[in-house]
Amino acid sequence: MEESLNQPNNLIIDVSKWIGPKTVDIAVIGAGARGLSILERIVAFARAKKFAPEINVNITIFDPNPFGAGCHLSDQAEHLLVNTIASQITIFADHTVQGSGLILHGPSFYEWLCDHTSSLHDPNSYYPRKLLGEYLEWSFRYLCSLAPDTVNIKPVSHRVISATPSLKTWYIKTETGETSYQNYVFLTTGHEHEILRKDAANSRLFSAYPLHISTSGIESHETVALEGMGLSTCDVLSMLTIGRGGKFSRNQQGVLCYQPSQTEPKIIAFSRSGLPLSARASNQKEVREQYKANFLTRQAINELKNKYQKLDFAKQILPLLLNDMEFVYSKTYIQKYHSYIAANIFANAYLTVPANERKSLIFDYIPPQHQFYWDNLANPIPLTALESKAQFKQWLNNYLYTDVVNANEGNVLNPLKAACDILRDVRDNLRYAIDFAGLTESSHRWLMTAFIPTMNRLAVGPPKIRIEEMLALQKAGILKMDLGPQPEWEFDKTSNLFVIQGKFETLEAEVLIRSRIDIPSPQQSSNLLLQQMIADGFARPFFNNQFHPNGLDISQDFNMISKENHVYKNIWALGTPIEGPKFYTFILPRPFVNSTALLDADRVVQSLVNQINAESAPIQNQQPEKVYDSK
Template identity: 40%
Template structure:
């Protein structure tokens, strides 16, 4: 019997998708062969960054009913459908219930789980490992698994299209196929960040509380921050909410119910003083209460693939290129779509005639305000800016309670999540001109993240309570500048758009931003070695590098010399650049892109075996 060997490097959710598809697709095939799958990951199987041993106040940012690791009948071109439990179904079966503000297993009190619950990430981690266990225990007899609790450090091309996977300590493993699904990474500090670190290190003897965290994860390292320290958090997105939770509830503070829209915060006395700021210094908008069920999605009227294709044809006729300018050609369609959703929802009707639709001026103004609430703003001082942001935050929470179908604002912003696949269709594989691609990532994506993929409303209710309690303060307005005073051994945050300038000093700086994946700055030995050998190369759209490594449209890696390795696939964060928005977990009944990609890659591997494009390996021995 012929034997083929497969390496999955990184067994988080993306690697788990590949494993599930291999099991499902190869189990269906009546092929006389043996498949040996080598799983290479030092962590718990399936979990990736969603570790099961973290504290319960860190929540998943997607409702429980909209997370799954299994395909369904909507998923196209991905192989046979094998049903499995969603996160909600698994957690309910395990006996989790919501009681006294927590999700507790085997509890008789409280209520059963809802599809709209935002569960702790620890439960998601346990779910992912349970999916792994289910797949492993049901493997057919001709598929073997070997798990290496270590990291891969290199790939070396061998004879007959085989690949040597170099593990830690120099051991080599010969395989026929490789799936690179290594997930999130950590980048080396850039020049400015390294300079900041050096200054902090040099001045530490003058300020015992002085510290700089380039990356807040693992979040437990923030326990070193003294309660007497003053902390500035750079970034107001989802990572900032983690940092705030760790420094408040993680230190024994408690939220106490007042009304459904309001909480009180009872400090433990061990919280440091915290100030949060970002480029706009606006908190992320709350998610609207889900009224769409598990699979409900808005269907675009204007920002459609058909219209995108028409724009490409027109661009080719005019400019001899199929690449589009996002702001000139695509944004008007998306803006019109938002106007349409807002107006239909506000009127309380099912639809307007798309052929005749022209947005009203007042509707256009409403959408422009969603994008930029600070337009034409003028703030006297720090208190004036704080009053503005608190009003914006309070109004946003009220809107969120209105729901993502019934409330005009939340229906409009949630629509942006529903048309994400169309956005991918427009952007993936250099769909935009290089200059437009750069501007899209720098200017448009931060706005989309702020208005459409924010936290559950409960997180912003908690933020208001922390501000009321004086634990958290808002930064001094948009475009504040951060400096380091070597004389004072303090960080200085200065306003730039207040009529009465404001300066605040701090002991600790926390950079609350997830690193994007840029191969040349990644800390991983695997990526460093692959770059050095030229087996992978940074992805380029013209002269612009948006991030990620180069791949073709089949997810196969492309070398520095332009060679395509048909037996090596890369998926997930590693290819955030040629692919757009790879961070999200699969969602049931919406033809999830993550499940599609996994299925397509595994089917391609099967085809190579069936067509005898690679020779079998009888045994993949570890060699040093």
């Protein structure tokens, strides 16, 4: 005994050797692009051995759709296009993402296309959504193959209908009644595509999605009205024309023409603005190339935040944004109509002269009628065009033809398209000003009702081919889209017809499709999981004072907040469910530009790793007890 006491190190029993690996259960609810980004980050952190050595991770991924695809299903029609060029889509983080710095190498959508299809591909082209779905599904399988032995991935092809906190876990239940306890949860459910409830028993009123439901059962002798002239309308038009055997081709002059199949219905398209979204210009920028703000900078926004408790977008943010747009427009115009040298001389002067001298500087190079005016972009329809149906139709045709010409010139060489592309390039700085109720309540309302519709029309329109198709369908007598601004519609129960009151005439239709993607508020969502969490008080809608822009309330670390203001540190929400506290979440990750989607995923998974390691630290670091041999 005395010998043992004198040599205690020989008698210490390392208790940690008796403790096996600790298993942590993680749920990812929704396996579209956002869910994939979470999986990608967990696998990257695990391969880099950032989890404590004794940690094994079980990841259960819930989604009724094919894993990875989300709403980009691979069984869609070939003629439905992605609204982003191939080289600007990826699932994999890169060294520009200003987070953990952990990289898991994988192909962009364009690179995957080059490897997986035999034809030649253009990095600046728009490809079928079914191919994007295949890429996303492949990415899921690729990530599973890269997961180390310490990570077990279990796909579950069912919807989650409830999530209830229990001590340090969440009790998860699926639509089949299957239950599990999860230590950590990521909510990435994305868009919900539900059939619109009918306003009247006999009406044929549909939401655009699912397309196979909204566009089926429409006879060629019928008329269908489309409320909206944006991206969803492009999909519906494609289904009702190309999807029914119609053909687009170019004549000898290069103008797109339409050859009907005689199975198309008559189509009426209308919108509040009276205009389709503007065509996306041909991309002339490198994958890594984005305009860096000279006026709407992080520093400028920080100075405003330090001065004001909350910002007024129209008074404080928009002027800075318009300075950047005016700068790019003017420099591009001078480069086009004068010279590169003149454009550079102008740029140096514009960035250094006092603000009140910029206009006179522009006058030296650009005639007044060709200068940049935001009001002309926000409200392009002149009063003369609204004097008669014929004048509006002629003006609209000229407007759309000019838009196509501008788009063909590209987003670097065309002054107008170059300026509008700024709205996309500086979006992260807009987020920095807007996110987490950064605006006053009244300004936030103005942003949602006035600015965002204009921004969408100018910057997130369809590929230019879709505008050409609209013009060709109009010329073929299939499509009518000259109802003018602020049309209204109602359902006539007597005739069972939809009555559309335009600026110049009244029209009727058997079917009405609300061809826009509405994001229902969480309180009105058909998502049973969101309904349950809000009803039970485990989640709450986001409000900026009395204004509810949309989305669930989250902390700045993306953690869910309960009705009673409790922040759940072990559940995070990303993407569409938090479109409200976060600005413009419905995007696909883009490579080499510090994509916010990739950065957000890195942040929350870093938080996950920190929490798991902190909880395992007492076991990992504690000194084992001294146990003496009784001999």
